[in-house]
Amino acid sequence: MDALLEPLSNPTVAITVALLVIYSIYSRLMATTAMPAGVPWIGKDSSKIFAETRATFASFNNVREWLGEGYEKYSKKGKTYIFPDFSGKPEVIIPRSQVQWLLDQPDNILSTSECHYDALEGDYAFTHPHLLGDPYHEHVIHKYLPRRVGQMVPGMFEEVADSFDETWGVDTEKWRDIGVFDNLMVMIPRAVNRMLVGLPLCRNQDYLTNMAKFAMDVIAASTVFLRFTPQFLKPIVGRIVTIPNHYHYSKTAKYTLPLIKERLANFKRRQEDPNFEWEEPNDYISWQIALASSENRQDELTPDMISRRLMPLNFAAIHTTTLTITNCLFDIISCDPSLGYLEGIREEATRILVEDGGQWTKAGLARFHRTDSAIRESMRVSNFMTRGIMRKVMPDEGIENKAEGWRAPKGTFVGLDVHNVQHDPEIYPDPETYDAFRFSRPKEEGDHTVNGDVKDGAEMLKLKNTGLITTSDTFFPFGHGRHACPGRFFVSLELKMLLAYMVMNYEIEPLATRPPNKWFGQNNLPPMKATIRVRRREGTTKA
Numbered sequence: 447m448d449a450l451l452e453p454l455s456n457p458t459v460a461i462t463v464a465l466l467v468i469y470s471i472y473s474r475l476m477a478t479t480a481m482p483a484g485v486p487w488i489g490k491d492s493s494k495i496f497a498e499t500r501a502t503f504a505s506f507n508n509v510r511e512w513l514g515e516g517y518e519k520y521s522k523k524g525k526t527y528i529f530p531d532f533s534g535k536p537e538v539i540i541p542r543s544q545v546q547w548l549l550d551q552p553d554n555i556l557s558t559s560e561c562h563y564d565a566l567e568g569d570y571a572f573t574h575p576h577l578l579g580d581p582y583h584e585h586v587i588h589k590y591l592p593r594r595v596g597q598m599v600p601g602m603f604e605e606v607a608d609s610f611d612e613t614w615g616v617d618t619e620k621w622r623d624i625g626v627f628d629n630l631m632v633m634i635p636r637a638v639n640r641m642l643v644g645l646p647l648c649r650n651q652d653y654l655t656n657m658a659k660f661a662m663d664v665i666a667a668s669t670v671f672l673r674f675t676p677q678f679l680k681p682i683v684g685r686i687v688t689i690p691n692h693y694h695y696s697k698t699a700k701y702t703l704p705l706i707k708e709r710l711a712n713f714k715r716r717q718e719d720p721n722f723e724w725e726e727p728n729d730y731i732s733w734q735i736a737l738a739s740s741e742n743r744q745d746e747l748t749p750d751m752i753s754r755r756l757m758p759l760n761f762a763a764i765h766t767t768t769l770t771i772t773n774c775l776f777d778i779i780s781c782d783p784s785l786g787y788l789e790g791i792r793e794e795a796t797r798i799l800v801e802d803g804g805q806w807t808k809a810g811l812a813r814f815h816r817t818d819s820a821i822r823e824s825m826r827v828s829n830f831m832t833r834g835i836m837r838k839v840m841p842d843e844g845i846e847n848k849a850e851g852w853r854a855p856k857g858t859f860v861g862l863d864v865h866n867v868q869h870d871p872e873i874y875p876d877p878e879t880y881d882a883f884r885f886s887r888p889k890e891e892g893d894h895t896v897n898g899d900v901k902d903g904a905e906m907l908k909l910k911n912t913g914l915i916t917t918s919d920t921f922f923p924f925g926h927g928r929h930a931c932p933g934r935f936f937v938s939l940e941l942k943m944l945l946a947y948m949v950m951n952y953e954i955e956p957l958a959t960r961p962p963n964k965w966f967g968q969n970n971l972p973p974m975k976a977t978i979r980v981r982r983r984e985g986t987t988k989a
């Protein structure tokens with residue numbers, strides 16, 4: 447620390463740093479952002495000096511209250527308002543009635559990727575601006591993951607089962623304390639990387655640890671360091687604060703580069719020699735090579751670029767999934783045991799596995815209605831992202847919303863308060879209660895046959911639309927529209943197996959009260975340090 451501060455003993459350096467700090471504070475205080483004229487703000491008292499800056503800072507601790515106020519005052523009445531986000535970039539919050547208008551806009555008018563680029567400091571945080579500037583990895587995932595995920599089920603199950611056996615144990619006598627979030631941060635990256643890089647790398651702890659550290663580096667760079675750095679200083683500060691990002695990337699590249707080089711060589715050899723016998727692994731690396739080759743994207747066929755693409759994918763996949771399933775576990779085990787949620791999931795899993803001869807398959811998992819509902823309901827009630835379907839306005843002239851008569855300038859962020867939509871009693875009766883089988887109950891009541899032989903097609907479609915992977919204008923944890931998360935097809939299978947394996951193989955001590963979530967800035971985070979007590983069920987271990 448002393449070494450870091452030593453340069454400040456030089457008066458020239460000290461004065462320069464002091465001037466920069468003063469300038470940063472001054473520019474922050476005087477900040478005003480071009481916003482649609484005539485659209486009301488929440489939390490801003492225009493009669494006060496530095497009104498926008500005060501609202502921006504105050505928003506950090508008032509997100510829940512202000513979103514609630516905005517929802518009642520404006521969103522519910524079909525009106526747009528402006529939310530002064532702590533990032534210093536106020537957001538235009540549209541009502542639910544304008545969601546279709548937003549989704550109908552092409553990407554060159556309202557852009558998802560530009561929004562991610564700004565919010566995640568794409569110039570610096572991912573080691574190369576090209577990664578988020580041209581998100582080819584998203585294109586690959588959209589094209590391949592939904593079609594290929596079914597074949598991955600046995601591999602995913604292997605990762606889930608092994609992770610449980612290793613970390614929750616196989617001792618049927620002793621109870622064990624499990625720190626839920628930390629434990630899931632071990633299980634989830636392993637399953638995700640089975641899909642991205644396959645065996646054996648998905649089990650390499652050094653690789654996984656550096657991947658997780660990289661994700662934390664991105665969060666630190668984008669939400670702390672660069673968020674408050676004036677634009678003109680970013681080229682310097684951006685390079686300095688992302689040194690850990692480059693370091694952790696290089697630690698992962700030590701493993702991924704040789705693997706990718708070998709894979710590229712095998713693809714080439716197969717192309718040149720039709721007799722070359724080689725079973726192409728079904729993972730992201732193969733998908734990118736296959737797609738980039740067919741689209742002649744030579745820039746996406748270098749080992750370096752493929753290896754770097756794994757970073758934003760791990761970033762998109764690991765924390766989102768871990769936060770989701772952490773919430774879900776606490777939601778389920780904090781419910782009154784007499785509601786029978788754990789038993790209900792256990793009965794469903796056991797029954798379907800027997801029907802399917804003990805095989806875990808995509809078709810079988812599609813019949814796990816209760817498990818599916820338990821996860822979806824948790825994503826509804828304990829959503830960690832409070833705003834969603836955020837887009838950036840691209841045209842120089844801004845974008846006009848004719849229905850409401852406002853124009854948002856270029857660069858504005860436009861999105862929806864998903865938290866209050868998902869907690870609206872007119873949409874979800876008793877919205878604050880975690881009702882695990884909220885979505886499966888109607889399916890089971892309307893369909894008494896085990897194999898789903900339902901007569902009324904329209905009714906069935908309505909019921910199907912309440913499955914975990916279905917986004918809608920009342921369920922946004924995976925976004926909605928053409929940029930809805932393509933990873934959800936993987937997540938739904940992975941998390942259903944995880945929950946099912948857990949309840950089939952472990953006893954879990956119920957919690958009398960749900961350890962509370964914490965609103966931190968714009969996120970609603972699950973308890974990170976809370977623990978549960980578990981014990982292996984009798985008769986579930988191999989002799």
Ligand code: HEM
Binds near residue numbers: 759923928929931933
């Ligand atoms: C529970 C876990 C996850 C949640 C809650 C989640 C949520 C989201 C959300 C909200 C979006 C933005 C949609 C929008 O802007 O409208 C998104 C985009 C995306 N997610 Fe996920 N995600 C999860 C897991 C994953 C996984 C496992 C992957 C796999 C690699 C993944 C890959 C992506 C990609 C590539 C995009 C960008 C799609 C696009 O812009 O076209 N996600 N995700």
